[in-house]
Amino acid sequence: MRVLTAALALLALVAAGPLSAAPIVIKFSHVVAxxxxxxxxxxxxxxxxxxxxxxxVVVEVYPNSQLFGDDKVLEAMLLGDVQIAAPALSKFERYTKALQIFDLPFLFKDMAAVERFQQSAEGQQLLTSMEDKGVLGLGYLHNGLKQLSAHSPLRVPEDAHKLKFRVMASDVLVAQFDAVDAAAVKKPFSEVFTLLQTNAIDGQENTWSNIYSQKFFEVQEYITESNHGLLDYLVVTSSDFWNGLPDDIRAEVKAALDESLAYANDLANKKNEADKAAIIASGRSEVIELTDAQRQQWVDAMRPVWKQFEDEIGKDLIEAAYSSNQ
Known part of the structure; x- marks a missing residue:
């Protein structure tokens, strides 16, 4: 009887087909809403x-630093605790110096130039620049160009002298403010509003959307439309995880990611324009538009930072990025 029961059970399994494989789980951790x-x-x-x-494949999204902040997520990814993250480009300094290129001041004249460079052969090669460390870039995600805000008006570089500006943890950004005789203070994004409100710092740099969503415009009397720098993100995974995916699965996941990036990048551009208009309409901050002559003074003051980091980043790479403005 036992033999018959076992045989029937085996026949039932064969009739049902092969056991379905467990789904591949992709945990996507990020720090924003x-x-x-x-x-x-x-x-x-x-x-x-x-x-x-x-x-x-099951994708689990964890926003608002529910799993990890940007400072810890790359280590967690390499350990297999998350599979995809999207930190700011400035967060990769310890993995490669080449990505510092995106922090150089006044390198890109607009987001169209940024897009041209990121999609160029040189920009795409940067995605694999950390592969020897186990980190693989999958695509670029836009936030936008940065503006300068402060408690006092900033029209020429001398206006920034001796002021304290919050920056992300980036040596290039520190050098950028050193170039105008200002002090750069490395502080977490979550602390910026309180630091501005209490006058612990004098100003900060950010995109229109961040200035609006974080209400920085409510505690900064002046915002200079400088468009001096870039705040973008890099969507990354671990090389081990990515290369371990079946070829057909990997192709579909990459196609889905590329489509979602194009969707979000369009959103980012529209949001910056809308949030800039909302800030102006609020009347809480005065938005300063630089004259061509004033802007050139900022460019001339900060351009030496390129030379300072040329050996680390690569002169040819900087020239390729700058040529995207043409």
């Missing part, structure tokens, strides 16, 4: 993967 372009990109990516791969 779901209503931001980055948050919307992660949601779109999850939706597209589910549409195309069904139950073969």
């Amino acid at each position: 779901e209503n931001t372009p980055k948050g919307q990109m992660a949601i779109k990516f999850k939706e597209l993967v589910e549409q195309r791969l069904g139950d073969k």
